[in-house]
Amino acid sequence: MGLTGAHAELLQKVDLFAGLDRMALAQVAAFVEAVAVEGGSTIFRQGEPGDALFIVARGRFGVFVALPESNTEVRLATLSPGDVFGEMALLTDEPRSATVRSEDGTGELLKLERSRFFELVRREPALIHSIAGTLIRRLQANAQLILQSEHFIVSVVEGALGRVDPARRRQILEASVLDDVGPEALAALFGADAAEVARTLGECGIVPGQPAGPVLRILRERLERELGAEYWQEFAQTAAGHLAEAGLWSAALPLYARHAPRDVFIAALGRGVRAAPPPAPEQIAPWLDRTSDEEVAQDVDLALAKAALYEERGAPAAALLLLERALGAALTDQRALDARRLSDEIARLTLATGAEPAGALQYGLQPARARRVFRPGTRALLVGVALAFAAAAFAVPAPPARFGLLLAAAVVLWVIDVLPNAAVSLLLLASWILTGLTDIGGATAGFGSTNWLFVLALLGIAAAIARSGLLFRIGLLLIRRMPQGLFWQAGTLLLTGVLLGPFLPVAMGRAALTAPLALGVAQALRLEDREPAAAVLGLASWIGAGPMLFAFLNASPACLLAWGLLPAATRQRFDWVQWLIAAAPLALLIGVGSLIALFLVFRPRTRAVLARDRLALQLAVLGPPSQRELAMAAVLLLTVAGWLAAPRLGLDAGTVAILGVLAAFLTGNLDGRSLRDLDWNYLIFYGVALSVSGLMGALGIERLLSDTARTFLADLGITPATFVLLIAVMSLLAAVAIGEQTVLLLGLAVVPIASAIGVSPWVAVMAILATVVYWLIPATTPEYLVAHAAAEGRLYSHAQAQRAALAHVAVVLAALALAVPFWRYLGLM
Numbered sequence: 106m107g108l109t110g111a112h113a114e115l116l117q118k119v120d121l122f123a124g125l126d127r128m129a130l131a132q133v134a135a136f137v138e139a140v141a142v143e144g145g146s147t148i149f150r151q152g153e154p155g156d157a158l159f160i161v162a163r164g165r166f167g168v169f170v171a172l173p174e175s176n177t178e179v180r181l182a183t184l185s186p187g188d189v190f191g192e193m194a195l196l197t198d199e200p201r202s203a204t205v206r207s208e209d210g211t212g213e214l215l216k217l218e219r220s221r222f223f224e225l226v227r228r229e230p231a232l233i234h235s236i237a238g239t240l241i242r243r244l245q246a247n248a249q250l251i252l253q254s255e256h257f258i259v260s261v262v263e264g265a266l267g268r269v270d271p272a273r274r275r276q277i278l279e280a281s282v283l284d285d286v287g288p289e290a291l292a293a294l295f296g297a298d299a300a301e302v303a304r305t306l307g308e309c310g311i312v313p314g315q316p317a318g319p320v321l322r323i324l325r326e327r328l329e330r331e332l333g334a335e336y337w338q339e340f341a342q343t344a345a346g347h348l349a350e351a352g353l354w355s356a357a358l359p360l361y362a363r364h365a366p367r368d369v370f371i372a373a374l375g376r377g378v379r380a381a382p383p384p385a386p387e388q389i390a391p392w393l394d395r396t397s398d399e400e401v402a403q404d405v406d407l408a409l410a411k412a413a414l415y416e417e418r419g420a421p422a423a424a425l426l427l428l429e430r431a432l433g434a435a436l437t438d439q440r441a442l443d444a445r446r447l448s449d450e451i452a453r454l455t456l457a458t459g460a461e462p463a464g465a466l467q468y469g470l471q472p473a474r475a476r477r478v479f480r481p482g483t484r485a486l487l488v489g490v491a492l493a494f495a496a497a498a499f500a501v502p503a504p505p506a507r508f509g510l511l512l513a514a515a516v517v518l519w520v521i522d523v524l525p526n527a528a529v530s531l532l533l534l535a536s537w538i539l540t541g542l543t544d545i546g547g548a549t550a551g552f553g554s555t556n557w558l559f560v561l562a563l564l565g566i567a568a569a570i571a572r573s574g575l576l577f578r579i580g581l582l583l584i585r586r587m588p589q590g591l592f593w594q595a596g597t598l599l600l601t602g603v604l605l606g607p608f609l610p611v612a613m614g615r616a617a618l619t620a621p622l623a624l625g626v627a628q629a630l631r632l633e634d635r636e637p638a639a640a641v642l643g644l645a646s647w648i649g650a651g652p653m654l655f656a657f658l659n660a661s662p663a664c665l666l667a668w669g670l671l672p673a674a675t676r677q678r679f680d681w682v683q684w685l686i687a688a689a690p691l692a693l694l695i696g697v698g699s700l701i702a703l704f705l706v707f708r709p710r711t712r713a714v715l716a717r718d719r720l721a722l723q724l725a726v727l728g729p730p731s732q733r734e735l736a737m738a739a740v741l742l743l744t745v746a747g748w749l750a751a752p753r754l755g756l757d758a759g760t761v762a763i764l765g766v767l768a769a770f771l772t773g774n775l776d777g778r779s780l781r782d783l784d785w786n787y788l789i790f791y792g793v794a795l796s797v798s799g800l801m802g803a804l805g806i807e808r809l810l811s812d813t814a815r816t817f818l819a820d821l822g823i824t825p826a827t828f829v830l831l832i833a834v835m836s837l838l839a840a841v842a843i844g845e846q847t848v849l850l851l852g853l854a855v856v857p858i859a860s861a862i863g864v865s866p867w868v869a870v871m872a873i874l875a876t877v878v879y880w881l882i883p884a885t886t887p888e889y890l891v892a893h894a895a896a897e898g899r900l901y902s903h904a905q906a907q908r909a910a911l912a913h914v915a916v917v918l919a920a921l922a923l924a925v926p927f928w929r930y931l932g933l934m
């Protein structure tokens with residue numbers, strides 16, 4: 106059934122969701138499903154197991170409980186649109202506490218499946234507060250009713266207990282520890298007496314398989330009064346032990362949860378997971394849901410079981426996060442075997458689903474670095490190599506050699522990732538000063554440059570945008586207006602990624618944003634997971650968001666780093682506008698070429714038209730843009746206009762960006778917290794990288810490089826055009842080997858050489874930027890992993906992506922060759 110604007114209004118009015126902001130609510134909209142109900146039909150009956158929560162969209166619904174003493178029903182409440190029901194069973198795993206029936210005419214419900222509900226709670230913990238409120242109000246109302254029937258029940262129970270001897274009476278009281286008095290459970294507690302106990306319980310009104318809330322409560326209270334609370338707790342724990350021994354985990358676990366200290370409960374849950382024969386998953390899963398990741402991380406089996414549950418529910422990123430945490434705990438306690446099992450599972454999960462820890466999905470502002478996996482031995486060896494380089498640097502007298510050795514040591518450390526990037530960068534900086542290559546002023550010059558401030562400002566703008574919800578809205582609007590025809594749809598997604606460049610200047614952030622949009626389109630087209638058309642949409646959005654970052658000067662810190670490496674004169678020439686003009690043909694060729702390549706590789710069948718209802722619903726839930734959002738939009742437009750006009754105003758792009766960040770602060774789109782959350786690790790690395798380039802010039806290394814290269818390349822007969830292609834190939838290889846450091850290292854090397862053989866350094870760095878985000882080996886490209894995970898792995902598999910990556914190389918090399926005449930025309934070659 107379709108979702109409409111009316112549903113959007115409804116979702117905004119639901120008490121349960123009152124604590125959620127509109128972005129979160131729009132995500133809820135993607136989770137619910139509308140169900141039509143006929144008048145008089147029963148939604149569920151008291152005592153049934155519960156697996157979903159409902160929101161009344163239309164019609165009236167009655168909530169009824171059966172009274173224990175008679176066959177009559179009492180109305181607890183009447184629910185109208187906006188009310189929620191079915192939450193109790195979902196949260197407590199008790200059977201449905203009441204029957205719900207539709208009353209007048211046809212009605213409509215929005216259904217939220219159990220697993221989706223928990224997924225939502227995981228993302229929006231604030232939900233728990235409002236649910237607790239609803240629960241407590243309802244429980245209070247029900248308590249009233251209980252009081253009324255209490256009197257009658259007490260007399261029945263008294264009668265039954267009066268007819269048995271004291272020993273049996275005590276057993277009956279003790280049996281009330283059980284939520285369900287099934288024969289196996291009674292046998293586990295009372296052995297040969299079980300049958301007799303069951304009979305007397307029956308006289309009190311308790312029969313197996315039926316909810317007996319009030320009677321149990323009365324028995325429990327009596328036991329507590331007569332034997333004391335302490336005895337009660339102790340008995341409950343002993344009983345839980347017996348039940349667990351008998352393999353009755355669904356009876357034992359609630360007792361541990363209610364009556365034992367938390368750690369005893371967790372330990373029992375661990376025994377449950379390890380039990381042989383293993384209990385059915387539904388006996389354990391509800392209790393795993395009630396644990397925090399932190400609690401289970403200490404126990405490998407629990408951690409593995411809970412991670413499996415996450416994975417089953419389509420949240421591999423959460424699974425991975427938990428496994429990594431458990432691995433951390435295992436390593437701290439030196440549990441080698443456990444660590445082994447966990448890392449095997451992490452490897453399997455990463456390969457199977459391409460998941461990345463959930464943190465990376467927060468619009469990628471804190472990029473989770475894809476860690477290259479080195480065996481401890483290899484890693485130790487590489488650390489040794491780095492140390493040897495560093496030691497040699499202190500020994501050699503020639504400054505250029507010393508500089509090169511120190512840089513080599515830093516590169517090794519960057520690549521093996523033993524220390525954060527920032528720490529290695531600072532180490533490099535310190536080593537220059539200690540070896541007398543430069544003084545503190547020279548070493549930190551990078552941080553004082555406008556480039557550095559430019560990047561700082563850009564990351565700030567990115568943070569402000571991610572917080573405002575603006576791009577999410579623009580994305581939704583865009584796919585709503587999506588043209589018909591798969592080619593154009595894929596093209597729109599690709600173009601969106603490219604055009605977002607100056608607005609969200611972090612490739613990972615764009616990937617995290619456009620991948621869900623592509624998923625939305627695929628769902629609206631009713632495509633199957635990973636079918637060719639889905640792969641085309643997903644990979645088109647990825648290529649636009651990631652590999653095409655070269656189109657704008659400020660589409661990525663990598664571009665700005667490359668820009669920072671250019672000689673001052675070249676930098677002067679390539680302001681924001683000139684960069685765009687010179688890069689446009691290459692971008693056009695690669696964009697169109699990739700689309701054609703994707704169609705050739707996957708040969709998708711085109712299909713039905715877009716179903717736009719859910720998109721419309723998500724938009725409607727977002728509502729009209731808030732003042733803050735509008736202000737952010739204005740700030741962005743002004744900033745981009747500023748970049749366009751900067752040359753004429755005599756400003757540079759960095760200054761414009763800084764004014765933009767200021768405006769974001771003043772309009773409340775940025776605050777101290779978001780500033781703290783910037784990727785400082787990268788910013789520190791970036792500052793040192795700029796110093797590296799300055800130092801190379803000061804030490805005369807650039808001249809050295811260009812002189813040697815000039816003769817060498819001339820001897821080999823390398824023309825400017827082949828030089829550009831050569832750089833591209835080296836960059837592809839380097840991207841796989843040393844990842845994100847490619848721009849810095851290859852850039853440092855090719856900039857001086859390029860001028861020497863008559864190629865503008867700008868063209869040289871362009872060849873690097875066009876190839877540096879290369880995803881042939883997924884694990885080495887964090888941006889790609891984020892795109893894949895943000896599409897929940899449902900649009901394409903890694904194998905499909907790898908086929909596309911191969912085709913993409915061909916496209917990029919051809920496009921570079923085709924762009925050469927244009928660059929010649931611009932006088933760049």
Ligand code: CMP
Pocket residue numbers: 155168181182189190191192193194195200201202203204205242243244246247
């Ligand atoms: P659940 O126990 O899953 O199934 C029956 C539902 O009836 C229950 O969740 C609540 O959502 C709802 N319910 C129970 N008691 C009340 C009450 N007093 N008022 C309104 N709704 C109730």
